Amino acid sequence: MVIVQLLLNGLIIGSIYSVVALGFSVVFQTVRFLNFAHAGYYTLAGYFTFLFLVQFKFHPAIAFSFVCVVVVLVGCMTEFFVYRPLRRRRASSQSLLLASLGLYLVLQNLVSLAWGDDTKTIRTAPIVEGHNFLGARITTVQIVIVVVNALLICTLAILMRTKVGKVFRAVANDNDLACCVGISTDHVIMGAFGIASFMASVAAILLGFEIDLTPTAGFKLLVMAMIAAIIGGIHSFTGAALGGIVLGLAQNVAIWQLPSKWQDCVAFALLIIFLLFRPLGIAGRRGSDNGVESQ
Amino acid sequence: MDYSLHILILVAIYAGSAISLDLIAGHTGLVSLCHAAFHGLGAYTTALLATRAGIPFPVSILAGVVIAVLLSFAISLPSFRLHGDYFTIATFGFQMILFGLFNNWIELTRGPLGVPGIPAPVIFGWHVDTNLEFLVLAASFCCFSGFVVYRITNSPFGRVLHAIREDEVFAQANGKNTLYYKVAAFAVSAALASSAGSISAHYVTFIDPTSFTVMESILVLSMVIIGGAGSPLGPMVGAMILVTLPEALRFMDLPTSVAANLRQMIYGSLLVVMMMFRPQGLVGRYRFGR
Amino acid sequence: MSLMSLSDSRLANHADATLHCHGLRKSFDGTHALADVSLEFPYSGIVAIIGPNGAGKTTLLNVVTGFLRPKSGRVMLGERELTHQPPHRIAQLGVVRTFQNLRLITQETVLANVLLARPNQKGERLLPALFRFGVAAEEAKNREEALRLLRFVGLNEKASELAGELSYGQQKLLSVACCLATEARILLLDEPVAGVQPEMVIQILDLLRELREQGRLVVFIEHDFTAVRQIADAVIAMDEGKIIAYGKPADVLERAEIMEAYIG
Numbered sequence: 001m002v003i004v005q006l007l008l009n010g011l012i013i014g015s016i017y018s019v020v021a022l023g024f025s026v027v028f029q030t031v032r033f034l035n036f037a038h039a040g041y042y043t044l045a046g047y048f049t050f051l052f053l054v055q056f057k058f059h060p061a062i063a064f065s066f067v068c069v070v071v072v073l074v075g076c077m078t079e080f081f082v083y084r085p086l087r088r089r090r091a092s093s094q095s096l097l098l099a100s101l102g103l104y105l106v107l108q109n110l111v112s113l114a115w116g117d118d119t120k121t122i123r124t125a126p127i128v129e130g131h132n133f134l135g136a137r138i139t140t141v142q143i144v145i146v147v148v149n150a151l152l153i154c155t156l157a158i159l160m161r162t163k164v165g166k167v168f169r170a171v172a173n174d175n176d177l178a179c180c181v182g183i184s185t186d187h188v189i190m191g192a193f194g195i196a197s198f199m200a201s202v203a204a205i206l207l208g209f210e211i212d213l214t215p216t217a218g219f220k221l222l223v224m225a226m227i228a229a230i231i232g233g234i235h236s237f238t239g240a241a242l243g244g245i246v247l248g249l250a251q252n253v254a255i256w257q258l259p260s261k262w263q264d265c266v267a268f269a270l271l272i273i274f275l276l277f278r279p280l281g282i283a284g285r286r287g288s289d290n291g292v293e294s295q
Numbered sequence: 296m297d298y299s300l301h302i303l304i305l306v307a308i309y310a311g312s313a314i315s316l317d318l319i320a321g322h323t324g325l326v327s328l329c330h331a332a333f334h335g336l337g338a339y340t341t342a343l344l345a346t347r348a349g350i351p352f353p354v355s356i357l358a359g360v361v362i363a364v365l366l367s368f369a370i371s372l373p374s375f376r377l378h379g380d381y382f383t384i385a386t387f388g389f390q391m392i393l394f395g396l397f398n399n400w401i402e403l404t405r406g407p408l409g410v411p412g413i414p415a416p417v418i419f420g421w422h423v424d425t426n427l428e429f430l431v432l433a434a435s436f437c438c439f440s441g442f443v444v445y446r447i448t449n450s451p452f453g454r455v456l457h458a459i460r461e462d463e464v465f466a467q468a469n470g471k472n473t474l475y476y477k478v479a480a481f482a483v484s485a486a487l488a489s490s491a492g493s494i495s496a497h498y499v500t501f502i503d504p505t506s507f508t509v510m511e512s513i514l515v516l517s518m519v520i521i522g523g524a525g526s527p528l529g530p531m532v533g534a535m536i537l538v539t540l541p542e543a544l545r546f547m548d549l550p551t552s553v554a555a556n557l558r559q560m561i562y563g564s565l566l567v568v569m570m571m572f573r574p575q576g577l578v579g580r581y582r583f584g585r
Numbered sequence: 586m587s588l589m590s591l592s593d594s595r596l597a598n599h600a601d602a603t604l605h606c607h608g609l610r611k612s613f614d615g616t617h618a619l620a621d622v623s624l625e626f627p628y629s630g631i632v633a634i635i636g637p638n639g640a641g642k643t644t645l646l647n648v649v650t651g652f653l654r655p656k657s658g659r660v661m662l663g664e665r666e667l668t669h670q671p672p673h674r675i676a677q678l679g680v681v682r683t684f685q686n687l688r689l690i691t692q693e694t695v696l697a698n699v700l701l702a703r704p705n706q707k708g709e710r711l712l713p714a715l716f717r718f719g720v721a722a723e724e725a726k727n728r729e730e731a732l733r734l735l736r737f738v739g740l741n742e743k744a745s746e747l748a749g750e751l752s753y754g755q756q757k758l759l760s761v762a763c764c765l766a767t768e769a770r771i772l773l774l775d776e777p778v779a780g781v782q783p784e785m786v787i788q789i790l791d792l793l794r795e796l797r798e799q800g801r802l803v804v805f806i807e808h809d810f811t812a813v814r815q816i817a818d819a820v821i822a823m824d825e826g827k828i829i830a831y832g833k834p835a836d837v838l839e840r841a842e843i844m845e846a847y848i849g
Contacts, residue, residue, distance in 0.1 A: 034380050082567055091570065095584030097326055097383065098520060099570040101513055105563025109556040117552060219509060223391045226384045234380075261399035268392045275373035275381060443715065451706045451724065452714035458690050458701050465688035468650065469702040470676035470767055471709070479711045581692060 001135030006252040008133065012142050014248020015149035016207050018241040020225035021232070022156060023199030025240035029172045030192040033093035034226070036100040037078050039218035040107030041197040045071045045204035046213045047111050050120050068201045075197025078103050079190055104219070112215045119212040145206045152202060153241045156195070160237045168192065227271045233281025242282055300426040306538045307433035308495045311440035313518040313530035315487030318444050320516060321524030321581070322453065323480050324460030326383045329370070329390035330488050330515045333363045335397055335507030337489030338496035342410040343403070345497070352416035356493045363489035364482045375477045382477075390509045397504035409503025416497045429498050436494055437531075440487050445527050447483070456480055460525070510559065517562045520569055523579020532578050537562065602663025603628050604649070604680065604771055604802065609658035611644055611826075618644040619655065620826035626771075631797050632804045633813040633834070635841060636823035642806045643685060645823070646773050650682045651675040662771075677704065682773040683760040685806075691749030695740060695759055698748050699731040700724075702766035731766060738762045738792055754785030761792060772796065774805040778812050790816050810838055 020042065027035045045067050052063035082099055091099075130137035159165060171188045204218075211217070224247060232243020247267060254266040274281060316330045337359035344350035344358060366389075374385040397404050404410065415424040416432070423432050447453055455476050458466040466473050496502045514537065522533025541558045549557065569576060574583040605625040611618045618641045626632060634642045647653040649660050651672040660667040667675050676682075690698050706727065707713045708720035735741045738758045743751060748759060757777055764772045777793070778786045793816055796803050807813050813820060813834060820837040822830040824844075830837045 028380075034383055082571070085571060089571070090585060091574070092584035094324060094326055094379065095570045095574060097380075098516075098583075099567045101516070102563040102566030102570070105513065105559050105566070109560040109563065112556040113553065113560075117556075220391060223387050227388055230381065230384060261395065264392045264395045268388045271385060271388050272369065272373050275377065275385065279377050279381070446717070447711065447714045450714035450717070450720060451700070451708035451727075452711060454693075454697060454701050455709055457693060457697075461690045461692060462688045464652070464672075464684075465690065466701070467652075467672040468676055468682055468684070468688070469763060470673050470681070470704055471701075472671070472673045483711070 003253070003256060004134045005136035006256050007249060008136050008138055008142075010249035010252035011245065012138075012145055012210070012248070013252070014245040015146050015153075016203050016221070016244070017224050017228045017248050018244030019149050019152055019199050019203040019206075020221055021228040021240040021244045022153060022237065023196040023203070024222065024225050025229050025234065025237060026156075026168075026192045026199070027196045028229070028234060029237070030168055030189055031083065031087075031093075031096070032172070033096040034100070035196070036097065036222065037103040037107065038100075038196060038200055038225075039222035040104040041071050041075050041200035042204045042221060043108050043111050043215055043218035044074060045197075045201035046122075046208050046218070047115050047120070047215075049205050049208050050115070050122050050213060053122055054120075064205055067205060068198055071201040071204075072194050072197045074107070075193045075200075076190055079193040083193075084186065084189075108215050108218070115215070117215060119214050121212045122208045123212070141209045145210065148202065148206060152199065156199075157238055157241070165237075224267060227267050229281075230279075231270060231274050231281055233283035235280065236283040239281045239283030246282065297426055300430055302539060302542060304426065304430050304433045304498060306535050307430065307437040308491055308498070309515065309518065309538050310531040310534035311433070311437035312488055312491035313515050313522070313534045314437070314440045314444050315484045315491070316515050317519045317524060317526075317530045318448065318456075318487075319481050319484040320519050321526070321529070321579075321583070322444075322448050322460065323456045323477060324584070325379050325477065325481075326516070327386045327481070327484070328383060328509060328512050328516070329386040329393070330484075331507045331509065331511035332390045332393035333367075333485045333488035334492030334495070334511065335393060335502075335504070336363045336366065337492030338502045338507070339397065339404060339410070340489075341493040342413045342496045342502050345414055346410060346412055352418055352493075352497065356490055359489045359493050360486045363485040367482045367485035368478065371478045371481045375474050375481075387509070390512055394504055394508055397507060404504070407503060407505075409501055410496075411501045413497055413500045413502070415500075416494075423497075433494060433498070436490060440491075441527065441531070443483065443487065447480075448525075452476070452479075457525075514562060517566055519576075520583065521562075521565050521576055523576025523581075524583045525581035526576070526579035529576050529579040533576070536577075602665065605661050606645075606649065607659045607661070609645070609648055609660070610656045611641075611648055611653060612656060617641075617826040619648065619658075622658070622823075622826070622828055624821065624828060624831060626802060626804060627819065629770075629797065629800050629802045630818040631793055631816050632802070632819045632821060633817035634804065634806045634821045634823060635808070635810070635813060635837075636829075639825075640823040641826040642823055643775055644826075646682055646775055646804075646806065649675075650680060650773060676767060676769065679767075679769040680771045680773065681764045681767050681769040683757070683764060683775055683777065685775040685779075687753075687756050687760060689748045689756060689760060689763075691747065693748060694745050695735065695748050695751065696728070696731055696744040698759060699734055699762050699766045700727055702763040703727045703731065704767055734762050734765050737765070737795075739788060752782075752785075754781040754789070757781060757789060758785075758792070761789070765796075770800070771802045772804070774803065776807060777805050779808060786812065810842070814838060 024035060024038045048067045048070055049063065052058045052066050053060060082103060083096055086096055086099060128139065130139035167183050167188055170183060171185050228243035228247045229240045231246055233239025247270065250270055251263050251266050255263050316327065319325050319327050340359035340362055341355040344355035370385045370389050374382040398406055415422060423429055448456065455466060455471050459473050459476060463473050518533030518537050519530045521536065522531065523529025540561065541554065544554045544558060574585050575581060603626060607623050609619045609622040622645060636642050644653060648655045651670055662678060662680060707723050713720055732741060732744060735744050738761060740755060740758055740762065743755065751759060778789050781789065790812060793803050817834045819832065820834045821828055822837050822841050830840050
C-alpha cells in the first residue's frame with residue numbers, strides 16, 4: 001500500500017511543518033514581520049538536544065526541558081535586544097525582517113562553529129521495524145511525533161480561543177488599542193516569542209529522532225513552514241496548522257507520481273496557486289480588500 | 296598581481312549584481328531572497344549552452360536573461376498583488392527550489408558534480424581569456440548595471456518606485472498602477488542578476504550548485520544594506536567590503552570552515568547593527584525602513 | 586490667482602458625469618460599516634460628510650475610491666462602473682482622495698510628491714525612463730505645472746524641503762496639491778482641517794472655495810461643524826453606516842446638533 005505509506009509520511013512531516021509554521025505564525029500575527037531567526041531557534045534546539053542527550057548523556061526528560069529553557073531564553077533575548085529596540089526606533093517590518101536574517105546567520109554559524117558542519121545524530125535507539133498500519137509501516141517514534149504535535153497544536157488552538165488569544169489579537173490588530181485597555185504590548189510580544197521558540201524547540205527535538213542534524217536544515221524547514229502558513233492562512237492560527245498538514249500530504253502524494261527531485265517544486269507550485277486564487281489561505285475569509293486599512 | 300586582479304574582478308561582478316538587487320530591495324523596498332537563484336539561472340544557461348552546444352557567449356547570456364525575466368514573472372505576478380511579505384516568502388521558496396533543481400536535476404545540471412570546462416567568452420571576436428581582459432568585461436558589466444539602475448531610478452519611473460517603497464497606497468491613490476512598477480523593477484533586477492551569473496560562470500570556468508545557495512542571496516542583500524540601500528554608491532561599497540573581508544580573514548590563518556562561518560557571522564551581525572544604528576548604510580542617504 | 590483649466594481630455598469624456606452610489610454595503614467582523622448607502626453627488630460644489638466615529642464616513646470614501654470592496658452595491662461615475670476597478674484606475678478616471686492619516690512620501694521633497702501625482706507621464710514607463718525619449722521636456726513641463734500648483738496652495742517656498750518636514754497643516758495642503766496634480770475633477774478629502782491651526786484652517790477653506798469656483802466637486806469629511814457651515818453647499822449626515830440626512834447645511838446641521846444633544 002504505497003499510497004497509505006505516503007499519506008502517513010505526509011502526515012508525519014506535515015505535523016512538523018505545522019508546529020514550525022504555528023510558532024512562526026504566532027510572531028507574525030502579533031508583530032507583523034517575517035522572523036527568519038525562527039530557523040535559528042530551531043537549529044539551536046536540535047544541537048542543544050545533541051549536546052545534552054548525546055554529549056552530556058542527560059536523562060531525556062531533563063535534556064528536553066533544558067533545551068526548551070535555553071531556546072526560549074534565546075528567543076526572548078532576540079526580542080529584547082534586537083526587535084524591541086528596533087520597534088522603539090519605529091523601524092518598518094522590512095527592517096525587522098533584515099535584522100532577523102542577520103540573527104539567523106549569527107545563530108546558525110554559532111552552531112556551525114561549535115559543532116561543525118557535518119551531520120550529527122541523536123538517534124540512539126537501534127532502528128526497528130515499525131508497526132503495521134493498513135499495510136504501511138509507522139515507527140513508535142513517528143507515532144510520538146504525530147501525537148505530540150497534535151497535542152501541541154490543540155493546546156495552542158484552545159489557548160488562542162481564550163482570553164489569552166484575545167489579547168494576542170488585540171496586539172496584532174492595533175497596538176494602541178491594546179495599550180489603552182491596560183495590556184502591556186511588550187509583554188504580549190515577549191510571550192509570542194516565548195511560544196514561538198518553544199514550538200521550534202519541540203519540532204527540533206521530535207524531528208531530531210527522524211532526521212539527522214545539519215546546521216542549515218532549519219532554513220529549509222522554515223521555507224516550508226512559511227509556505228504552509230500561507231496555504232493555511234497567514235492570519236490564522238488554525239490555518240498555519242492546517243497548511244502544514246496539507247503541504248506535507250501534497251508533497252508526499254506528489255512523489256507517488258513524480259521523481260522526488262520535484263518534491264520541493266510541488267510546494268512552490270502550491271504556493272503560487274494559493275497566491276493567485278486564495279491569497280488568504282484555506283482558513284482566510286474571502287473577498288479580500290485592497291488593504292488600505294490593514295497597513 | 297594576479298591575486299589582486301582576481302579580487303577586483305569579484306568586486307566588479309558582485310557590485311554589478313548588488314546594484315541590480317538594490318533596484319528592487321533598496322529603491323522599491325521589497326526584500327528579495329532569490330538573487331543567487333537568478334545568478335544560477337544565468338550561470339547554468341550559459342555554461343550548458345557553451346559546453347554542450349557551443350553557443351556563443353552573447354547569445355547564451357541573452358538566453359539566460361530571457362529565462363530569468365520569464366521566471367521573475369512567475370514570482371512577481373502572483374505575489375505583488377499582496378503585501379511585500381508574500382513576495383519575500385515567494386522569493387525565498389523560489390531560491391530553495393532552484394537550488395534543489397541545480398542539485399538534483401542530474402540529467403541536466405550534473406548535480407553536485409557541477410559543470411566544468413566552461414570556455415572563455417568570445418564577444419564579437421574579442422577573446423576574453425586573460426584576467427585583465429576579464430576585469431574589463433566585469434567592470435563594463437558593473438558600469439552597465441549601474442547605468443541602467445541609475446537611469447531608471449532617476450526618472451519619473453524611479454519616483455514611483457520610491458513612492459511604492461514609502462507608501463504604496465499613496466502611489467495608488469495618485470493613479471499609479473503599482474503592480475506594473477514592481478513587476479518591471481523585479482524583471483530588470485532578475486535580468487541583470489542573471490548576466491552577473493553568466494559572466495562569473497565563464498570567469499571561474501566551473502560551476503556547481505553550492506555557489507547559488509540562499510546564503511549567497513543573503514550575501515548580496517547584505518552588500519546592499521551595509522553599503523547603503525537606494526543609493527548609487529552604496530551597493531558598490533558594500534560589495535567591496537564584503538568581498539575583501541574574507542580575503543582579510545584569510546591572512547589570519549584560520550581553518551577554512553571556521554573562516555566561512557566567521558564570515559557569515561560577521562555579515563549577520565553587520566545586518567543587525569546596520570538595521571539598529573545606521574539604516575542608511577555606510578554611504579547611503581535613504582534610511583531603510585524608517 | 587489663475588483659474589485652472591479642466592480641459593484635460595480624460596475629463597472631457599466624463600465632463601457631465603456625476604458620482605453616484607447604489608445600495609453599498611460593507612461590514613467588518615459583523616458590524617455594518619455601510620448599510621445600504623445610496624446617494625448621488627452633485628456635479629460640482631462642496632459636500633460635507635458628518636457623523637460620529639464609526640458612522641462609516643471613511644469606509645464610504647474607501648469604497649468609492651476602490652480601496653475597499655463593498656459586499657454589494659455599485660459606485661458609478663456617470664455611466665461608468667467604478668465598483669470593481671482598482672484604486673489607481675479610479676484615480677485615473679478622475680476621482681482622487683486624501684487620507685486621514687496623511688499619506689505622503691515623507692523622505693522625498695514636496696515637489697517630488699506633486700510630480701508623482703501628475704498623470705500620464707511618459708517617463709513613468711520602463712523603456713522611456715531608460716532611453717529618455719522626450720522625457721526631459723515632459724518633466725520640465727510637469728515641474729512647471731507642479732510649481733504652479735504649489736504656488737496655488739501656498740507651498741511654493743517649501744518646494745525643495747522634505748515632505749516630512751512640513752507642519753501638519755502644510756502636509757494637508759500638500760496632499761490637496763497632489764490631488765489637484767492628478768487633474769481629477771472629483772476630490773474626496775478625509776478630514777482636511779482636523780487638527781490644523783486656525784489660520785491654516787482659513788487657508789485650506791479658501792482653497793476649497795477656489796476649487797469649487799473651478800467647477801470641481803469637493804467632498805470632505807469633517808467633525809467641526811463651524812467649518813462645514815462656512816463652506817458646504819450640501820451636508821450628508823451618517824450614522825451606523827446609514828445616511829440619516831442629506832440636504833442644505835442649515836437643515837442637516839440643525840438636526841445633527843439636536844441628535845447629538847440627545848445622544849450626548
